[in-house]
Structure formats: C-alpha cells, structure tokens
Amino acid sequence: MSSSIGPEGGLPVRMPRPRQPGRHRRPEPVVAPEGAPALVLALPGVPSAQHRCLAEELVSITRSELPGLDARIGWVDGEDEEFPSLESVLTRTASERGTGADTEAEADQGPPAVVVPLLAGPDAALMRRVRQAVLNSGSGAELTDVLGPHPLLAEAVHVRLSEAGLARADRARLFTVATAADGIILATIGGEDAVQVAGITGMLLAARLAVPVLAAPLDEEGAVGRIAEQLTASGSQQLALAPCMIGPEVPEGLLAAAAEEAGCQAAEPLGAYPGLGKLIASAYGAKLGIGAGLGSPQGAPAR
Numbered sequence: 001m002s003s004s005i006g007p008e009g010g011l012p013v014r015m016p017r018p019r020q021p022g023r024h025r026r027p028e029p030v031v032a033p034e035g036a037p038a039l040v041l042a043l044p045g046v047p048s049a050q051h052r053c054l055a056e057e058l059v060s061i062t063r064s065e066l067p068g069l070d071a072r073i074g075w076v077d078g079e080d081e082e083f084p085s086l087e088s089v090l091t092r093t094a095s096e097r098g099t100g101a102d103t104e105a106e107a108d109q110g111p112p113a114v115v116v117p118l119l120a121g122p123d124a125a126l127m128r129r130v131r132q133a134v135l136n137s138g139s140g141a142e143l144t145d146v147l148g149p150h151p152l153l154a155e156a157v158h159v160r161l162s163e164a165g166l167a168r169a170d171r172a173r174l175f176t177v178a179t180a181a182d183g184i185i186l187a188t189i190g191g192e193d194a195v196q197v198a199g200i201t202g203m204l205l206a207a208r209l210a211v212p213v214l215a216a217p218l219d220e221e222g223a224v225g226r227i228a229e230q231l232t233a234s235g236s237q238q239l240a241l242a243p244c245m246i247g248p249e250v251p252e253g254l255l256a257a258a259a260e261e262a263g264c265q266a267a268e269p270l271g272a273y274p275g276l277g278k279l280i281a282s283a284y285g286a287k288l289g290i291g292a293g294l295g296s297p298q299g300a301p302a303r
Contacts, residue, residue, distance in 0.1 A: 030065075030290070031067045036068075036069070038071065038097075039062065039072070040093065041072070041073050041116055043248050044119065044248055045249050045251075048248075057272035058272050058276055061277025062280045065278055065281035072113075073089070074088070074089035074090065076129055086137075090137035091138065093113045093139065094112040094137065094140070097112040111139075114287050116284055117146055119147065120188075120201075121245075122197055130143065144286070147276065147283060157186070160242065166240040167180055168180060179265070183231035183234075184202070184239070185215075185258075186199075186213055186214065186242050187215075187266075188218065188245060189217065198215035214231060215227075215244070224261050225262060228262035228263065239264040240264055240265055241255070241266035243268070243269040246269060
C-alpha cells in the first residue's frame with residue numbers, strides 16, 4: 001500500500017508545494033496583452049551607431065520585463081532609414097496597425113503606440129519637439145512622462161560612481177575606496193525643472209552614500225563651478241561629477257568640460273543600466289493601466 005510519503009519501504013515522493021497565500025505569494029509574470037500598442041522609445045541627441053546600440057539594449061531589457069511587447073526606436077533628430085525619425089516611426093506604426101488620429105478604428109482599438117522619451121529628467125525644449133512629432137504623425141499615439149525622479153535612477157548613479165572608483169559599492173561593505181568622493185555634483189540638462197527633479201534623485205543618492213549631493217545644470221555656463229565651490233565651502237575635499245543622464249542627450253565633450261571646470265573626476269552616464277529598462281516598461285504599463293509588477297510608481301520610495 002502506498003501513501004503520500006511513497007510506497008511502503010520505498011523512497012519518499014516529493015509532493016507539489018502549495019501556493020503561498022497573501023502578500024508572500026510570488027506575483028504572476030506580466031505579459032503584454034494581445035494587440036497592445038507598440039512602445040516607441042524616443043531618442044534625443046545626435047543619431048549614432050553607439051546610441052542606437054544603447055537603445056536596442058534598453059529595448060531588450062524592457063522586453064524581458066514585459067514579454068510579447070512590440071518595441072521600436074525613433075529619433076527626435078532622425079532623418080533617414082538608418083536613423084528613422086520619431087514622426088516616421090509613429091506614422092508607419094499607425095499604418096501597420098490600421099489606425100490613425102482621424103479613423104474610427106483608433107477609438108475602438110486605442111492608440112497604436114505609446115511614446116516613452118529616453119530622458120531621466122524633464123527638458124522642456126526637447127519635450128516640445130517630441131510632442132510636435134507625435135502630433136505631426138497623425139497617429140494618435142500616447143506620450144508618457146520622463147523616467148525620473150525614481151529610486152532606480154539613484155541606484156544607477158551609485159553604480160556608475162562605484163564603477164569609476166568614486167564611491168563604495170554599498171554601505172554594507174565597510175571598506176574604504178581611496179578615491180571615494182565626499183561631495184557629488186549631480187549633472188543634468190534641461191534647465192531649472194531638470195535641476196529640481198535631479199535634486200530629488202540627489203537626496204536619494206545622498207542617503208545611499210552618506211555624502212552631500214547637489215544638482216547642477218550642464219547647459220548653464222558656470223553652474224558646475226558654482227556648485228563645486230559650494231560643496232568645497234561646506235567641507236567636501238574630494239568631489240565627483242555624476243551624470244543623472246542616460247547618454248544620447250549629452251552633447252559630445254560637455255561632461256569632460258564640466259569635470260575640468262569642477263576640478264574632479266566624472267562617472268559615466270547611466271547608459272543601458274538594467275533598472276532603466278524597468279522604468280521604461282513601468283512608464284508604458286502605467287499609461288495603459290497594466291503591469292502592477294513592473295515596478296514602483298515614479299517617485300515612490302524603494303521597498
């Protein structure tokens with residue numbers, strides 16, 4: 001005779017483990033609904049093969065967060081097949097899906113695409129151009145906000161600083177990095193709004209590193225130098241420049257010039273940090289009301 005522990009005198013039989021109820025239950029994986037709008041990543045800056053590779057890597061990460069997603073890339077300043085413009089990508093997407101701003105089908109099917117700007121913080125001038133491209137496409141696409149502020153951005157900046165030897169990897173490892181900075185200039189682009197949003201990420205970063213962090217606009221002459229003087233006057237002796245920017249939006253040579261102005265080393269831009277893929281998927285899902293498992297809302301504290 002056999003029982004739940006196996007035949008008499010035999011080996012035990014592994015029984016299926018019951019699902020955990022309540023808040024300890026592992027969330028079901030989120031997938032893109034059938035027929036969901038395409039995600040179009042809007043890339044700022046001068047088109048280049050390097051930035052296209054970065055965008056493709058972020059798209060790959062985003063697809064891993066939301067399997068089944070139709071994701072595409074459009075350039076704000078694109079103008080050919082190699083680097084297609086955002087407007088042309090949206091127009092093509094709407095045509096393939098048989099929708100458009102002037103058709104009845106769009107009202108029934110929803111937007112053909114959701115546009116996610118590849119920006120860590122607000123840039124009013126650039127966002128106007130993105131909105132104009134969406135409008136000119138006649139596609140009826142929806143536009144999300146930028147990706148920050150968010151704890152994952154602070155995490156990404158921390159990782160880039162540690163990779164450059166400018167910060168310890170984490171607070172749990174109580175070792176000293178000889179070149180660790182005791183004051184961080186958090187660099188951004190986009191004017192005062194961008195500085196305010198970066199300041200929120202800066203507070204999260206300061207809590208991680210236990211050093212002062214101040215945001216500074218790279219596109220304002222002399223601003224980085226003034227922030228460096230402010231940090232030095234408050235007692236910081238070794239500064240570091242940390243871009244709160246993804247990469248394509250940064251004009252060539254601007255970071256190096258800012259680091260020279262501040263008299264310090266600089267970390268790399270955020271690039272294809274995995275957390276950015278999560279934020280892109282979260283921004284897309286929030287626009288459609290899907291994907292509760294795609295991450296915390298923008299600006300929410302990490303749990």
